[in-house]
Amino acid sequence: MFKQLRNKFLILNLIIISILMLAAFLSIYGLTYTNVYRDIDRELHRISEFSRKKDGGPGQPPLDRDLNSPPPPPNRSVSFVLITDGEGTLVHIASIFDMDNTFYESAKEAALSRDANTGTFKMDGTYWAFMTRPHFDGYNKIIFLDVTSQLGILTNLIYTFLAVALIMLIFIFFISRFFANRSIKPIKEAFDKQKQFIADVSHELKTPLTVINTNVDVLLSNRQESINDQVKWLHYIKSETERMTRLTNDLLYLAQIDYSNMKMIYSNFDFSEAAEDVLLTMEAVIFENNISLQYNIEPNVFLYGNREQLQQVIMILLDNAIKYTNNQGYIDFSLKKSHHQVILSITNTGEGISVEHIGRIFDRFYRTDASRSRAGGGYGLGLAIAKAIIEQHKGKISAKSVVSQSTTFSIELPCSSC
Structure with a gap:
């Protein structure tokens, strides 16, 4: 019984701790996720503004390809810009990398297939974020940003949490088991004392009841004798009755001290x-x-x-x-x-x-x-x-x-x- 009680206490403790850990992780992950995507969105806008200033104003025809476009300021992620016409045909590439046109076509198709102005996709093992903005004369500009490292932070955060959670749950299991045993111990001791108390009371009452019963049998077997002849048996009965009375009074007194809500007059x-x-x-x-x-x-x-x-x-x-x-x-x-x-x-x-x-x-x-x-x-x-x-x-x-x-x-x- 106490083993089952300990196990229930242990399981309940682990469930509560697991829920708290999960809630804490989701809060941390949510904040990190929001910050990462806010930084990605800010970087995409920065690249878009940088590209707009370089391309010039309305009326300037788009170039077929510009491999010598100056890169964004240092300490930024890898990025490039594609310009498409109203039909989605690629008409201009602004990139510092000499990549095959197939790569840029694939990036363009991946962005356009999302049917959204912003999003992310994976291509050739690299995660890219994109943002589509109107250019001029019906053209559209698609900004691409390598976000592999940023999304890697989120992935590593998940793996880190799983590893930490596993280690913590193992550690907490043994700690909880230790405290569960300590918590159950006084309950078990109280239960054992109660069992012992019942056994002791039964034992103490058994002797006087046996004596009383024996003496009553003696009296019943000698019905023809007078009370004076039977007086010693009556004294035995009275003596054992008085002992039982003292025992019950002491037990009632202990119960009153231990459990009664009545306060003594001090x-x-x-x-x-x-x-x-x-x-x-x-x-x-x-x-x-x-x-x-x-x-x-x-x-x-x-x-x-x-x-x-x-x-x-x-x-x-x-x-x-x-x-x-x-x-x-x-x-x-x-x-x-x-x-x-x-x-x-x-x-x-x-x-x-x-x-x-x-x-x-x-x-x-x-x-x-x-x-x-x-x-x-x-x-x-x-x-x-x-x-x-x-x-x-x-x-x-x-x-x-x-x-x-x-x-x-x-x-x-x-x-x-x-």
Whole structure:
């Protein structure tokens, strides 16, 4: 599917570029064509005027042949003039070349056969332009100009364009293919993540549904017993239902953050005070797990954002630290201002996170220890929610770890009072 999409994108890109190149060439060719024929027409008129001044005025009889006619001024193309009577019979030749009369007769016939006052024709491998003008006493004058070099410019322009177009299309093909692959890559990654997300949700829902279904079967097979005798099965059902409720709530919350057009209510608030409130809430849990807490909160750190969401982030990170801190370990909580930024960091001792996991811990449903997470009721969505909230507040969240020593989560947020 993605290969077909890439190929369509590539073909469309090549078609658009080809059309633009063709339009550019036609414009250049049209301008060049117009300029070339304008120069040819100007030269024919110049030769005609030069010949008129030399021939003299009306009443002068035409000569049979004038081989000694002075040529046009230098740096001009080869030219000659023929004069015909009213019947089209050649009566006078003005040329600096001693050519056979057959050549001039052929040129005259080619010009007269065009049935136009101007035009071009090819004779003996040479391109000639001509212009027919009235002379005197019913005679006509036909001016001929060698335009092989001028028309050669147009021919060379076509060949040059074809060669350049071929080279450019080959070059553009590979460039377009490179950028097409890069353009398709995020779409493919999003599609793969969506597939993985559906698979993960299905997997997470499968376990509680299986437990619920099993316990319901047990209840149905013991219909004669009282509710008091069946209470443990009901507790199992309730427990799994609560886990499913937490999962669906987390998923709905993530969907609301990612795709909802509803804006959260932002305000300036004391982030130091909000962080202390969360610490006070979690302090008892920390000590119950035989964990030491060290904290350093700089006072009067103000942020512009949603207080409840950012408190939820702190709650998620503290809960994660408590789960993975070793026995008699410690948690270090720090909040300070630095260079117009608010820096919050939470460090806990423990097993740490290996390099292959550290880059994926913010992915949805990703857990470094799946069995331990399930035992604690987690689904691997907490850090994904925390990242989504921080990014919504134009901040950054990152993690670093030393295996078998410690793990540190850091948050950078823009400060509203710095």
